[in-house]
Amino acid sequence: MTVYIGVDFHPYQQTVCYCDTTNGIIQWKTLQHEKRAELREFYGQFEGEVIIGLDAGGPSQWFEELIEELSYKLLYGDSSEIRKRARSRHKNDKRDAELLLDLLLRQEFPSLWRRSAENEQVLCQIRFRDRLVRQRTRVCNQLQALGHRAGLPRQKMQTRIARDRLWETEMYEPQSIQRKHWFEILDDLNARICEVEQWLSRKVVECPQARLLITQPGVGVLTALSIAHTLGDVSRFSGSRKVVAYVGLDPLEDSSGDRKRFGRISKAGSRTLRFLLGQAGQASLKRDSEMKEFYRQLSQRRGKSAAKVAVARKILVRSFIMMRDRIDYEEFRRRRRRSQFVCGAQ
Numbered sequence: 001m002t003v004y005i006g007v008d009f010h011p012y013q014q015t016v017c018y019c020d021t022t023n024g025i026i027q028w029k030t031l032q033h034e035k036r037a038e039l040r041e042f043y044g045q046f047e048g049e050v051i052i053g054l055d056a057g058g059p060s061q062w063f064e065e066l067i068e069e070l071s072y073k074l075l076y077g078d079s080s081e082i083r084k085r086a087r088s089r090h091k092n093d094k095r096d097a098e099l100l101l102d103l104l105l106r107q108e109f110p111s112l113w114r115r116s117a118e119n120e121q122v123l124c125q126i127r128f129r130d131r132l133v134r135q136r137t138r139v140c141n142q143l144q145a146l147g148h149r150a151g152l153p154r155q156k157m158q159t160r161i162a163r164d165r166l167w168e169t170e171m172y173e174p175q176s177i178q179r180k181h182w183f184e185i186l187d188d189l190n191a192r193i194c195e196v197e198q199w200l201s202r203k204v205v206e207c208p209q210a211r212l213l214i215t216q217p218g219v220g221v222l223t224a225l226s227i228a229h230t231l232g233d234v235s236r237f238s239g240s241r242k243v244v245a246y247v248g249l250d251p252l253e254d255s256s257g258d259r260k261r262f263g264r265i266s267k268a269g270s271r272t273l274r275f276l277l278g279q280a281g282q283a284s285l286k287r288d289s290e291m292k293e294f295y296r297q298l299s300q301r302r303g304k305s306a307a308k309v310a311v312a313r314k315i316l317v318r319s320f321i322m323m324r325d326r327i328d329y330e331e332f333r334r335r336r337r338r339s340q341f342v343c344g345a346q
Contacts, residue, residue: 001020001021001048001049002021002022002048002049002050002051003017003018003019003020003046003049003051003341004018004051004101004103004104004105005017005018005051005052005053005054006018006020006053006096006098006099006100006103006104007053007054007097007100007103008055008057008093008094008096008097008100008103008252009051009054009057009063010093011053012032012033012034013030013031013032013033014031014033014063015028015029015030015031015093015094015096015097016028016029016030016031016097017094017097017098017100017101017318018101019101019105020046022090026055026098026101027218028094028097028098029042030093033263039066039338041064043066043070043072044070046072049073050070050073051075052070052072052073052074052102052108053065053070053075053100053101053102053104053111054074054075054076054077054100055076055077055079055096055100056076056077056078056079056112057079061120061194064117071119072221075109075111076105076111076112076114077100077109077110077111078110078111078112079114080202080337081110081282082099082103082110083110084102084104085099086099086223087099088265093179100291100306100315103156106124111221113232113233113236114270115229116232117153119230119232120224122200122203122207122229123198123199123229123230123272125199125268126205126222126272127272128196129193129196129197129200129222130272130275132193132196133193134194135189136189136190136193138165139182139185139186139189139279140158140186142178142182143157143166143182143183143186143274144157145165145183146171146175146178146179147162147165147166147169149175150166150169150170150171150175151169152166154171157192158186159216161254163183167179167183169244172259176212181305182223189316192202197226198259200221200225201221203223203322204224204225205332207225207228207310208231208326209224209226209228209323210224210225210227210228211224211225211241212322212323212326212327212328213228213319213323214328215328215329215330216280216284216315216319216322216341217283217288217291217327217329218280218281218282218283218285218286218287218288218291218317218319219280219282219283219284219315220280220283221307222276223276223277223279223280223315226270226272226273226276227273227277227319227323228323229271230270230273231243231246231319231320231323233256234320234323237320240290240317240320240321243316243317244313244316244321245266245268245269246268246315247268247269247270247273247274247277247316248266248267248268248269248270248271248274249265249266249267249269249274249309249312249313249316250263250265250266250268251263251265251266252264252265252266259316265309266328271342274312276311277315277316278308278309278310280312280315281311281314281315282308282311284311284315285311291311291314294304294310294311294314295307295311297309298310318332
């Protein structure tokens with residue numbers, strides 16, 4: 001006996017369409033998330049194998065924990081593929097849940113790979129740090145504006161010299177109050193960012209893949225953790241092109257007939273990972289002579305923007321190979337030199 005359940009999930013409610021294969025009866029029900037006891041009672045009534053299909057949309061961590069507790073199978077579906085297979089252009093919660101159930105019954109549900117809870121926690125912390133850093137930048141900009149009003153030159157507001165200079169500058173009372181509060185907010189943000197970074201540093205020690213990636217020139221704690229936990233199990237990728245497309249660094253193609261045209265990158269994957277790869281690429285140019293030469297040659301032919309993207313893509317491909325083969329950067333270089341020697345001899 002197998003029970004299939006299609007769930008149209010919303011932040012505060014869900015519409016379910018379920019079918020028990022023993023009798024083939026299809027039923028609908030709307031559940032409010034605030035009534036957790038009723039929701040738990042509904043899902044706890046089923047026996048045997050239970051397969052739940054959910055559209056990969058908004059946050060549903062508490063729902064995942066409930067389904068895992070009940071030992072049910074939860075599948076996340078590709079939203080665009082699910083919508084393509086709808087038989088009607090009409091759309092409502094009941095129809096969406098019925099569509100999910102229909103795909104489950106016909107064994108055509110376009111399920112996606114789902115990251116583990118640990119991966120999501122680390123990536124959530126990285127995104128949280130990114131938001132804190134953005135807020136700190138805004139605070140520094142406000143302090144910079146106060147300095148401009150007081151006639152001070154442009155300076156990095158987080159340095160001790162700039163901070164002392166701004167503190168010692170005479171200002172009107174409103175600006176003086178603002179300066180005091182902005183510095184307090186800046187100190188608080190620095191402390192919070194430091195706490196998050198310490199947590200992430202401990203996670204690098206616990207992650208073997210991140211420890212391998214951090215041996216690359218320019219790749220730090222954030223980039224290594226983001227690559228390792230975003231890609232997850234790299235064995236699911238058939239090659240480096242799949243990884244590049246998954247992260248969104250592949251160029252969009254608009255070709256027809258004999259005309260071949262490639263445009264900007266697709267940006268289909270994690271925006272945070274692409275940003276960190278770009279930062280790692282800029283850092284690698286200062287430490288890796290080979291990467292620096294690669295950037296110089298490509299920037300002369302294609303421009304600096306395209307060269308920066310190519311450097312980020314090169315770091316990603318290196319990381320994929322290192323994770324797949326479980327090797328550090330020195331072993332990666334030895335293998336590449338060996339392959340180049342063999343090709344040259346032939």
